Amino acid sequence: xxxxxxxxxxxxxxxxHAATRLFIARGxxxxxIAEVAEAARVAKxxxxxxxxxxxxxxxxxxxxFVDWPAKLVQQAPSSTPFAAVRDGYFxxxxxxxxxxxxxxxxxxxMVRASVTLMAALTQMHLDREQQLAAALLTPGGxxxxxxxxxxxxxxxxLLFDEVWDLTYAGDEDLVTxxxxxxxxxxxxxxxxxx
Amino acid sequence: xxxxxxxxxxxxxxxxHAATRLFIARGxxxxxIAEVAEAARVAKxxxxxxxxxxxxxxxxxxxxFVDWPAKLVQQAPSSTPFAAVRDGYFxxxxxxxxxxxxxxxxxxxMVRASVTLMAALTQMHLDREQQLAAALLTPGGxxxxxxxxxxxxxxxxLLFDEVWDLTYAGDEDLVTxxxxxxxxxxxxxxxxxx
DNA sequence: CACAAATTTAGGTCGGACCTAGTAAGATGG
DNA sequence: CCATCTTACTAGGTCCGACCTAAATTTGTG
Numbered sequence: 001x002x003x004x005x006x007x008x009x010x011x012x013x014x015x016x017h018a019a020t021r022l023f024i025a026r027g028x029x030x031x032x033i034a035e036v037a038e039a040a041r042v043a044k045x046x047x048x049x050x051x052x053x054x055x056x057x058x059x060x061x062x063x064x065f066v067d068w069p070a071k072l073v074q075q076a077p078s079s080t081p082f083a084a085v086r087d088g089y090f091x092x093x094x095x096x097x098x099x100x101x102x103x104x105x106x107x108x109x110m111v112r113a114s115v116t117l118m119a120a121l122t123q124m125h126l127d128r129e130q131q132l133a134a135a136l137l138t139p140g141g142x143x144x145x146x147x148x149x150x151x152x153x154x155x156x157x158l159l160f161d162e163v164w165d166l167t168y169a170g171d172e173d174l175v176t177x178x179x180x181x182x183x184x185x186x187x188x189x190x191x192x193x194x
Numbered sequence: 195x196x197x198x199x200x201x202x203x204x205x206x207x208x209x210x211h212a213a214t215r216l217f218i219a220r221g222x223x224x225x226x227i228a229e230v231a232e233a234a235r236v237a238k239x240x241x242x243x244x245x246x247x248x249x250x251x252x253x254x255x256x257x258x259f260v261d262w263p264a265k266l267v268q269q270a271p272s273s274t275p276f277a278a279v280r281d282g283y284f285x286x287x288x289x290x291x292x293x294x295x296x297x298x299x300x301x302x303x304m305v306r307a308s309v310t311l312m313a314a315l316t317q318m319h320l321d322r323e324q325q326l327a328a329a330l331l332t333p334g335g336x337x338x339x340x341x342x343x344x345x346x347x348x349x350x351x352l353l354f355d356e357v358w359d360l361t362y363a364g365d366e367d368l369v370t371x372x373x374x375x376x377x378x379x380x381x382x383x384x385x386x387x388x
Numbered sequence: 389c390a391c392a393a394a395t396t397t398a399g400g401t402c403g404g405a406c407c408t409a410g411t412a413a414g415a416t417g418g
Numbered sequence: 419c420c421a422t423c424t425t426a427c428t429a430g431g432t433c434c435g436a437c438c439t440a441a442a443t444t445t446g447t448g
Contacts, residue, residue, distance in 0.1 A: 003415085004413085004414050004415070004424090004425065004426075007413090007426080008426065011427085032402085032403060032404085033403080033404065033405095034404095042427075042428085043427065043428045045406095045407095045427075045428065045430095046426080046427055046428075048404085053404085053405085054403095054404065054405095122316070122320055143352060143356065143375045143378055143379055144378055144382055147348065147349060147352055147379050147382055148382075150345075150348035150349075150351070150352060151344075151345050151348060154345060154348055155344075157344070158337060158340050162337065181337045184338055185337055185338070185341050188338055188342075188386055189341070191385035191386050192382055192383050192384075192385050192386035192387075193386075196445080196446075197444095197446085198393090198395075198445050198446070201395085201444085201445085202395070205395085226433085226435085228434080228435095236396075237396065237397045237398070238397090238398090239396075239397065239398080239399095239437095240396055240397075242435090242437080243396075246436090247436080248435065248436090
């Protein structure tokens, strides 16, 4: 990686860290982009250049998050999409992956306190569905493939919310409880998609 | 209805009609609220008072749209939620209800051309899910009830998109094709929820 | 008719998204 | 190793949606 790219990345992370600190302290909507720029000691426009929307300052893992289910089914072409996503979920659960919603309680509280951020998160789940549907689709767009993508990402979204609920409540048995919920939710859907 | 209420409604519809005309002519993002106000011959603030967000100028049926599935299951307490929504869907399909996406091609094109409006529509589907989940939930929030609400509203959303796809393509056999797609989608889910 | 309540208006502020022109600093080729 | 090209960053804006307050206008009521 060239020095130029290194410096760019440093600037980006510098901004991202300054922003996260401010957001957790004063809430997403209580901080302006100008203040983020000031805290990171860069021009306002530099923030905008690195992060197209204010929400992008918070969800840096967006791309990994969106692509994950589609990758799961592509990397396990022999099993059904249902089995690939279910097995991928339980594997990621053991690793407490951020893709499932594992995060600090301050982060969860900060996002939940902002309508804007919750809407952005919703959109991320939706984009996930689109990616998964694209991975399943024969071009032309069978309705059943799209429905499968929708139902699987719905489960991932509900379980994500479950992780956040328990995180926010400071629950100790988080992983155990989420595993139970996941077993139920995937089990319900198995007769249709398995 | 009092004269005061009548005049308020007139003002509201006056604004809504002026807005829709402008949006179809020049695109949602190509029209400012100030222009809508000017066209409707009211103050800018009157537009804002009637329609909290610019998107609300377009989706006037929002409340009916959001409440519909929850009402279906509440009005048919003897059948399963799955059957109530499925049967309600086919009934509404025969009536070409706007709740399923039936609309003019210009309207569909106008909404699809705007990222903002598509996001607002997404949010309406999500709010639908929340309403339906609330109607199904035993307080405490069983994950299976939430999953059922999610899967059912996903189908309604996919079929809504199907209606719009066919509308936008100017298809003549719209209702027939949508009925087929609905049969497939509900049929897929029946082993899980029926 | 006088007064209360609801609606509309005027004229703002604030912040996010976006733009342009120009500067600074790292990369590249003669 | 210096001149030139490219990329990142900066400065200073514009635009518009969301929101606010105070006041004016219109309608309903005792």
